Amino acid sequence: MTTTVLGYPRIGPDRELKRASEAYWRGRTTVSELDAVAARLRRGVWETLRDAGVAEIPANTFSYYDHMLDTAVLFDLVPERFRTPAFAGEGREAELRRYFAMARGADDVAPLEMTKWFDTNYHYLVPELAPGRRPRLADPAKPLSEFTQAKGLGIRTHPVIVGPLTFLMLAKPAADAPEGWRPLDLLDDLLGCYAELLARLAAAGAHQVQLDEPILATDDGRAEPVALERAYTRLGELTDRPELFVATYFGSIGTAALDVLKRTGVERIGLDLVAGPESVDEVAAVSGLGGKTLVAGVVDGRNVWRADLPKALSTLGSLLGLADRVVVGTSCSLLHVPIDLDAETDLDPVIRERLAFARQKVDEVVLLGRALSAGDGGIAAELERARTSAPDTAAFVNPRVRARLDALGDSAVRNGHDRRGAAQADEPPLQTTTIGSFPQTPDVRKARADHRAGRIDDAEYTRRMRAEIDRVIKLQEDIGLDILVHGEPERNDMVQYFAERLDGFVTTQKGWVQSYGSRCVRPPILYGDVSRPEAMTVDWITYAQSRTDKPVKGMLTGPVTMLAWSFVRDDQPLGDTARQVALALRDEVSDLERAGIRHIQVDEAALRELLPLRAERHADYLAWAIGSFRLATSGVGDSTRIHTHMCYSEFGRIVGAIEQLDADVTSVEAARSHMELVDDLAEAGYERGIGPGVYDIHSPRVPTADEIESALRDALRAVDPRRLWVNPDCGLKTRRYEEVEPALRNMVEAARRVRADLVG
Numbered sequence: 001m002t003t004t005v006l007g008y009p010r011i012g013p014d015r016e017l018k019r020a021s022e023a024y025w026r027g028r029t030t031v032s033e034l035d036a037v038a039a040r041l042r043r044g045v046w047e048t049l050r051d052a053g054v055a056e057i058p059a060n061t062f063s064y065y066d067h068m069l070d071t072a073v074l075f076d077l078v079p080e081r082f083r084t085p086a087f088a089g090e091g092r093e094a095e096l097r098r099y100f101a102m103a104r105g106a107d108d109v110a111p112l113e114m115t116k117w118f119d120t121n122y123h124y125l126v127p128e129l130a131p132g133r134r135p136r137l138a139d140p141a142k143p144l145s146e147f148t149q150a151k152g153l154g155i156r157t158h159p160v161i162v163g164p165l166t167f168l169m170l171a172k173p174a175a176d177a178p179e180g181w182r183p184l185d186l187l188d189d190l191l192g193c194y195a196e197l198l199a200r201l202a203a204a205g206a207h208q209v210q211l212d213e214p215i216l217a218t219d220d221g222r223a224e225p226v227a228l229e230r231a232y233t234r235l236g237e238l239t240d241r242p243e244l245f246v247a248t249y250f251g252s253i254g255t256a257a258l259d260v261l262k263r264t265g266v267e268r269i270g271l272d273l274v275a276g277p278e279s280v281d282e283v284a285a286v287s288g289l290g291g292k293t294l295v296a297g298v299v300d301g302r303n304v305w306r307a308d309l310p311k312a313l314s315t316l317g318s319l320l321g322l323a324d325r326v327v328v329g330t331s332c333s334l335l336h337v338p339i340d341l342d343a344e345t346d347l348d349p350v351i352r353e354r355l356a357f358a359r360q361k362v363d364e365v366v367l368l369g370r371a372l373s374a375g376d377g378g379i380a381a382e383l384e385r386a387r388t389s390a391p392d393t394a395a396f397v398n399p400r401v402r403a404r405l406d407a408l409g410d411s412a413v414r415n416g417h418d419r420r421g422a423a424q425a426d427e428p429p430l431q432t433t434t435i436g437s438f439p440q441t442p443d444v445r446k447a448r449a450d451h452r453a454g455r456i457d458d459a460e461y462t463r464r465m466r467a468e469i470d471r472v473i474k475l476q477e478d479i480g481l482d483i484l485v486h487g488e489p490e491r492n493d494m495v496q497y498f499a500e501r502l503d504g505f506v507t508t509q510k511g512w513v514q515s516y517g518s519r520c521v522r523p524p525i526l527y528g529d530v531s532r533p534e535a536m537t538v539d540w541i542t543y544a545q546s547r548t549d550k551p552v553k554g555m556l557t558g559p560v561t562m563l564a565w566s567f568v569r570d571d572q573p574l575g576d577t578a579r580q581v582a583l584a585l586r587d588e589v590s591d592l593e594r595a596g597i598r599h600i601q602v603d604e605a606a607l608r609e610l611l612p613l614r615a616e617r618h619a620d621y622l623a624w625a626i627g628s629f630r631l632a633t634s635g636v637g638d639s640t641r642i643h644t645h646m647c648y649s650e651f652g653r654i655v656g657a658i659e660q661l662d663a664d665v666t667s668v669e670a671a672r673s674h675m676e677l678v679d680d681l682a683e684a685g686y687e688r689g690i691g692p693g694v695y696d697i698h699s700p701r702v703p704t705a706d707e708i709e710s711a712l713r714d715a716l717r718a719v720d721p722r723r724l725w726v727n728p729d730c731g732l733k734t735r736r737y738e739e740v741e742p743a744l745r746n747m748v749e750a751a752r753r754v755r756a757d758l759v760g
């Protein structure tokens with residue numbers, strides 16, 4: 001019996017990669033220092049996996065920024081704007097300068113668009129492809145270099161590469177690509193490059209290559225059986241290659257894709273039995289995988305609960321007759337979970353007992369592998385422990401919350417915008433505002449760290465936060481914004497901050513998970529019924545409001561986003577959990593309103609992200625997502641405005657849902673995708689306030705007033721000026737004041753120019 005994991009976190013146990021790359025970007029360290037940290041991190045992962053007893057160890061799971069960007073660079077699919085003399089030059093230094101420019105932008109060169117990796121909180125960079133841009137295998141090829149590094153350490157690995165279908169289907173046509181051209185049209189050319197890479201890997205001694213094809217779990221991927229067959233028939237027929245392992249995850253792939261893959265020469269197929277438990281039936285329906293190996297993803301790579309070992313064993317058992325060999329694996333890469341539970345010192349033991357982070361999941365995989373080869377006897381003791389420590393979920397029930405939710409009638413979710421709309425009929429055109437957070441300065445972070453460590457007391461902490469709020473309010477008044485914010489200095493993160501104040505959640509000290517590039521989050525763990533012991537934001541917001549005559553927007557994180565960016569209990573439907581979070585937020589909204597706050601924003605940044613990958617599951621999801629948002633917000637009076645904010649621009653399919661949220665104003669990311677969204681909204685007949693982000697906050701570049709003005713005029717083609725709001729496309733916490741202040745001044749100036757024209 002053999003074992004594998006599809007991938008492992010790459011940031012390092014102490015976020016070494018974050019520190020090293022940020023230092024490099026600031027010019028504080030050299031290329032060779034950064035490369036040395038990277039090599040150490042890779043080695044650490046391989047040794048961890050080897051020492052834990054994993055039989056098949058993946059390589060090339062490391063990335064300096066993102067694995068989709070790596071793949072674009074691997075095949076030389078670099079957009080023209082990064083091929084100018086400014087980016088010319090040979091050698092490691094020039095190579096990295098180009099690489100990070102594609103990720104982060106540089107001077108006047110916009111980075112690649114960034115978007116969500118399927119339904120996770122990980123973001124990848126979107127390759128831009130065009131017919132004239134033929135792929136070519138780069139030299140040195142990263143998968144080869146990393147394989148060779150491992151080999152030099154005496155560790156046998158198999159490189160992991162994004163598969164051709166997933167790569168092309170997640171890419172987008174460059175602006176200059178002809179109408180109707182699709183990245184998938186590059187398939188044949190690209191397969192030539194994969195073939196060349198496979199031959200070079202084989203020559204270097206690689207016995208196997210893992211090609212990741214999560215796209216097969218989506219509707220789009222399922223709609224391309226012909227491309228799937230072309231790709232893997234061709235790669236399968238190569239004689240000069242390692243074994244091919246096609247890894248699929250984030251859902252089942254359906255019998256059609258299984259049939260196709262069965263016919264090709266690939267040796268291994270990986271299935272996600274956690275997100276797609278129906279895979280077992282699908283494999284049975286195609287009468288098994290014949291002579292192929294099935295990599296059974298039974299250990300959840302997306303959540304932090306310990307595996308249910310007896311259940312995993314029985315799943316594995318049911319697969320044994322359906323393939324030539326069964327390999328125990330994780331459901332997907334462990335990129336999405338924290339590294340090591342042992343690093344946590346403050347967790348309640350009752351909760352800790354139920355958890356497994358990446359390192360512990362590796363042990364689960366190895367254990368299951370042993371059980372499968374030796375029979376249950378091999379792990380009798382662990383099975384017994386699993387049986388006796390079965391979660392006592394009754395201990396986490398809060399009868400009061402359940403009774404309140406049961407008692408809520410329909411009026412709790414009544415349509416509010418129509419009622420409030422009248423009171424808001426004479427809004428001025430093009431009101432300016434921001435999404436909530438202002439830069440998290442080193443001083444602010446230090447105050448939080450000092451407070452946590454007990455180096456400063458509550459009073460001193462409050463004093464420092466208030467000083468920051470004063471500064472942010474003054475700055476916004478000076479810039480001339482219309483609706484102000486307090487700047488969120490007291491929040492480590494928009495989800496973690498609330499999780500720390502709600503019962504039913506625990507948070508970690510070192511449970512970092514990569515979100516994009518060097519940015520990480522510590523997703524809280526939602527383990528039981530959720531309730532709000534006391535007000536969470538009212539003191540900060542009312543303080544901010546006391547410092548200005550302009551309206552200050554209260555700022556909360558919505559139920560869907562609280563769930564999307566936490567690890568959530570799996571013993572009840574997500575919709576039930578969302579209603580509990582919503583009820584707590586409803587109380588907070590009401591407290592804010594009672595304290596005189598007239599604009600309240602409930603961020604649903606992750607609404608689109610959590611949309612199921614399969615259309616057949618959309619209706620269910622949207623029903624509970626919309627219901628919980630309404631539950632949180634619909635208790636307000638007629639003169640209070642409800643705002644919401646969403647990141648991630650591909651709203652095409654859910655504009656109807658955005659309307660049903662019933663918010664008065666919705667701000668959305670749009671800057672990196674050029675206002676496409678405004679057209680989507682207009683087409684769908686959306687009639688509420690809308691703030692399409694007028695510039696991209698993910699890049700350090702300062703937008704000019706001219707370009708913002710043109711974005712606004714663009715938006716006005718489709719939106720009435722009274723409904724158009726002017727704002728950046730997301731919060732400003734990751735930026736520095738040197739960038740934010742001029743950017744906001746330009747934004748206000750652009751709005752002023754457009755407004756002047758409207759009057760004239």
Ligand SMILES: Nc1nc2c(c(=O)[nH]1)N[C@@H](CNc1ccc(C(=O)N[C@@H](CCC(=O)N[C@@H](CCC(=O)N[C@@H](CCC(=O)O)C(=O)O)C(=O)O)C(=O)O)cc1)CN2
Binds near residue numbers: 446449518519520521
């Ligand atoms: N959860 C979540 N998901 C999201 C977003 C988001 O805001 N939150 N935004 C979108 C984009 N994703 C993002 C993810 C992370 C960050 C981000 O800025 N993360 C920070 C960490 C934020 C944080 O938790 N900060 C804490 C802890 C900071 C810290 O590192 N502390 C030191 C010690 C303190 C010190 O001396 O500095 C440590 O723990 O080692 C705080 O400020 O209090 C980072 O990586 O740098 C931004 C955007 C989508 N997904």
Ligand code: MET
Binds near residue numbers: 435494647732
């Ligand atoms: C990732 S969405 C961010 C929303 C939040 N209010 C902020 O401004 O940071």
Ligand SMILES: [Zn+2]
Binds near residue numbers: 435605645646647729
């Ligand atoms: Zn956002």
